[in-house]
Amino acid sequence: xxxxxxPVEIWSHRLPAGLKLAALSLAxxxxxxxxxxxxxxxxxxxxxxxxxxxxxxxxxxxLRNLRxxxxxxxxxxxxxxxxxxxxxxxxxxxxxxxxxxxxxxxxMTTRLSDMVDxxxxxxxPFRRLGLSTRALELSIALVIRFAPTIADKGKLLSLSWRxxxxxxxxxxxxxxxxxxxxxxxxxxAEALRARGGLEQPRRP
Amino acid sequence: MERNITLxxxxxxxxxxxxxxxxxxxxxxxxxxxxxxxxxxxxxVLGARRGALAVLLLLALVALGLPLLAGGRGGLGVxxxxxxxxxxxxPVAAFVTGFIVERWRTGPLALVASVASVIGGIGAMxxxxxxxxxxxxxxxxxxxxxxxTIFLPGDVxxxxxxxxxxxxxxxSRPSSVLSRS
Numbered sequence: 001x002x003x004x005x006x007p008v009e010i011w012s013h014r015l016p017a018g019l020k021l022a023a024l025s026l027a028x029x030x031x032x033x034x035x036x037x038x039x040x041x042x043x044x045x046x047x048x049x050x051x052x053x054x055x056x057x058x059x060x061x062x063l064r065n066l067r068x069x070x071x072x073x074x075x076x077x078x079x080x081x082x083x084x085x086x087x088x089x090x091x092x093x094x095x096x097x098x099x100x101x102x103x104x105x106x107x108m109t110t111r112l113s114d115m116v117d118x119x120x121x122x123x124x125p126f127r128r129l130g131l132s133t134r135a136l137e138l139s140i141a142l143v144i145r146f147a148p149t150i151a152d153k154g155k156l157l158s159l160s161w162r163x164x165x166x167x168x169x170x171x172x173x174x175x176x177x178x179x180x181x182x183x184x185x186x187x188x189a190e191a192l193r194a195r196g197g198l199e200q201p202r203r204p
Numbered sequence: 205m206e207r208n209i210t211l212x213x214x215x216x217x218x219x220x221x222x223x224x225x226x227x228x229x230x231x232x233x234x235x236x237x238x239x240x241x242x243x244x245x246x247x248x249v250l251g252a253r254r255g256a257l258a259v260l261l262l263l264a265l266v267a268l269g270l271p272l273l274a275g276g277r278g279g280l281g282v283x284x285x286x287x288x289x290x291x292x293x294x295p296v297a298a299f300v301t302g303f304i305v306e307r308w309r310t311g312p313l314a315l316v317a318s319v320a321s322v323i324g325g326i327g328a329m330x331x332x333x334x335x336x337x338x339x340x341x342x343x344x345x346x347x348x349x350x351x352x353t354i355f356l357p358g359d360v361x362x363x364x365x366x367x368x369x370x371x372x373x374x375x376s377r378p379s380s381v382l383s384r385s
Contacts, residue, residue, distance in 0.1 A: 004279045028284060186210070
């Protein structure tokens, strides 16, 4: 499955994921603790500079990842333009832009496996308490494995619908999609039980 | 045990797959995706606890950097964006929806599941979503609510469809509709 990690390797890929996540949390906290447009503007410029160190291709990819924010920025501009509170609007827009871009930066420069490692470390206290985290680890693998499979089945269902009807399939294919997902779940559960199930191996 | 885990994981995968269905556009130009219907289905089919866990599992994978949200979105950025309240509301929505279906056992399942989806999938989800938007966009709650009302008709349609789909699944896979077993 495609992940959102950037194919362009930059320096930040080599930093420990835990450090990047801690820095991101701290930076986001700071962004939300100030109402000063100059500070926020400076933060956005700094984040843009961070993207700039990755080169032109990386920078453009970063811009594309921000496209979800445009409707909201437009909305803020219209709203605050109409009510005449441009300074307040600028603060909201800069803060959103900075926080979102910084979070995307961490996602773009951290491999999925490194993120999973951080999650495993964060779950250590639960294992110390004797709780099994195998269920979680297994379910993560199952989702990564089955999300594309179910999507493919959905595509096949909509193709066969089109072969039979001139109308669009729409929501009607959701019933067979969900039924197939349920069937897959039953089969995988059976296969897991046949291989000894999720119980930890017993020590003699 | 194994069955619970695989159903939770496969429903998380189903929500992701529903995000890939091309979105319908309502008459007045508001796009709706099938993904929030997936949240409702998690509650109506898996029940409160398992439904909420399936949604949490999906959100965990999104945070890890997988593009599982509608339109290929994902990563930590979605948790810093203005719609983060809706994401926080998702597991609650699935829980409330499932809770109602589990408790309200009289009446036809399609109706019960539709009403539960309206209360959980719309009521609970918008509660969190609107509060989140009000905070992040620096608006009052009423203003934030006005901003999302255009999505309400689409979500009501999805709630009714979720009810019908749940009833259809209860007929074709009766033992797997855990909210009623």
